[in-house]
Amino acid sequence: MPQTTSATGALRSSSVLVTGATGKLGREVVDRLRAQDARIRALSRRPAGALPGVEPLAGDLTEPTTVRTALEGINTVLLLWPLLDAAPAYGLVEELTTTAPRVIYLSSTAVDDTAARQSDPIVQVHADMETMLRDAGLRPVVLRSDTLASNARGWAAQVRAGDVVTGPDIARTAVIDERDVADAALALLCAHQDDELDDAPRLLTGPEVLSRADQVDRLGAALGRPLRFETVPADVARTRMLADGRPEQLVDALIAASQHRPESRRVTDHVERLTGHPATSFEQWATDHAADFS
Ligand SMILES: NC(=O)c1ccc[n+]([C@@H]2O[C@H](COP(=O)([O-])OP(=O)(O)OC[C@H]3O[C@@H](n4cnc5c(N)ncnc54)[C@H](OP(=O)(O)O)[C@@H]3O)[C@@H](O)[C@H]2O)c1
Known part of the structure; x- marks a missing residue:
């Protein structure tokens, strides 16, 4: 595990x-890379508008x-890897072995290295991707992230309504x-050589273990009004998410995560x-994103 990596200049030839x-x-990472003068290719199915220094690829x-x-x-x-299945990554992994970047x-920090099967499909995809990349001999640097705060944006419509x-x-x-x-990803991207880095996954967590009720409570404090979280049973949540137009595979994966993902008390530095x-x-x-909920 490296100490702080200097970003300066290391990406100019990348x-x-x-x-x-x-x-x-992804867009947070792209913003940081732009500030480093890196040559950036940004892939998605529906690219954003043109940004200086970024080559969008649809x-x-x-x-x-x-x-x-x-x-x-x-x-x-x-x-x-935003898909809910690792199998479609075979072609990508094969191409990576050819071009060898x-x-x-x-x-995900929820990956359990000791488990034969992971707690839910989302974590399983990450475990499978890590294995596939390693088995292909790519020696990936693995950055495992805890649950992103940005998932809370999914509550915005409810917060606006009540x-x-x-x-x-x-x-x-x-x-x-x-x-x-994104800052941690940039630090790793700026490390000159992979052999500066050991092979252990980096485990990125926030500073505090929180429930959904804790997050909603803190969001309310940032917005200056009381908010509370109310749990709905899995079958009701599933029906609602499907009615909202979310894909069935995603809905089932989210419900499985809600039912089977174990509590994590891990906080790392x-x-x-x-x-x-x-x-x-x-x-x-929450304070910095209050406008998204108003
Ligand atoms: N959310 C979490 O709590 C969490 C925790 C740990 C790790 N992660 C990882 O972090 C990643 C980023 O999370 P996020 O919240 O930023 O995701 P997000 O907001 O849903 O963004 C997904 C991105 O992937 C693109 N995309 C989706 N399907 C694609 C496809 N088939 N081909 C090419 N591009 C595709 C999307 O653009 P288009 O739709 O235009 O293609 C978009 O740019 C996740 O994919 C997950 O693997 C997330």
Whole structure:
């Protein structure tokens, strides 16, 4: 585990592919890379508008032609894998072994290295992706992230409409600000060589273990009005999410996570060791994103 990595200049000779580049985490990473003068290729199916210094690439990560084009001339990949199945990554992994860039894979702190099967499909995908990348001989740098604070944006419509957020509950965990994950990813992207880094996954957590009720309570404090979380049974939550138009595979994965993901009491200092600053509190995240809920 390295101490803080200096970002200065290390990326100027790099061409970095960021996948999932328009998502809540991916766009934070792209913003940071732009400030480093890196050459950035940003992949998603529906790219964002033009940004100076960013080459947007429209395509599906599971499409061989997209993958080939995406990796052309690239020497570093920040791999965010947004699918709920690892099997469609075979083509990508094969292409990665041909082009051999450095690979930093964004995984989950919920991966249990001692378990034959993971707690739920979302964690299983990350465990399978890590295994697939390692088995292909790619020596990925694995960055495992706790639950992103940005998931709370899914409550915005309910918060605008009233004082109660309802949904399936999930075990407590040390929710992390996605900006801290982006800072940590940048620090790793800036490390000159992989052999500066040991092979152990980096475990990125927020500073405090929180339930959903805790998060909603802190969000209310940031907005200056009382909010509370109310658990709904899994079958009701499932029906609602499907009615909201969410894909069935995603809904089932979220319900499985709510039912089977174990509580995690782990709080690490890896954000600080990688970035030089302590992990941001959920209160701070909520304060900084209050406008999204008003
Ligand atoms: N959320 C968490 O708590 C958490 C915890 C640990 C790890 N992670 C990892 O972090 C990643 C990023 O999370 P996030 O919240 O930023 O996700 P997000 O906001 O849902 O963004 C997903 C991104 O992936 C792109 N995408 C989706 N399907 C694609 C496909 N088939 N081909 C190419 N691009 C595709 C999306 O753009 P288009 O739809 O335009 O393609 C978007 O840019 C997740 O994928 C997950 O693996 C998340």
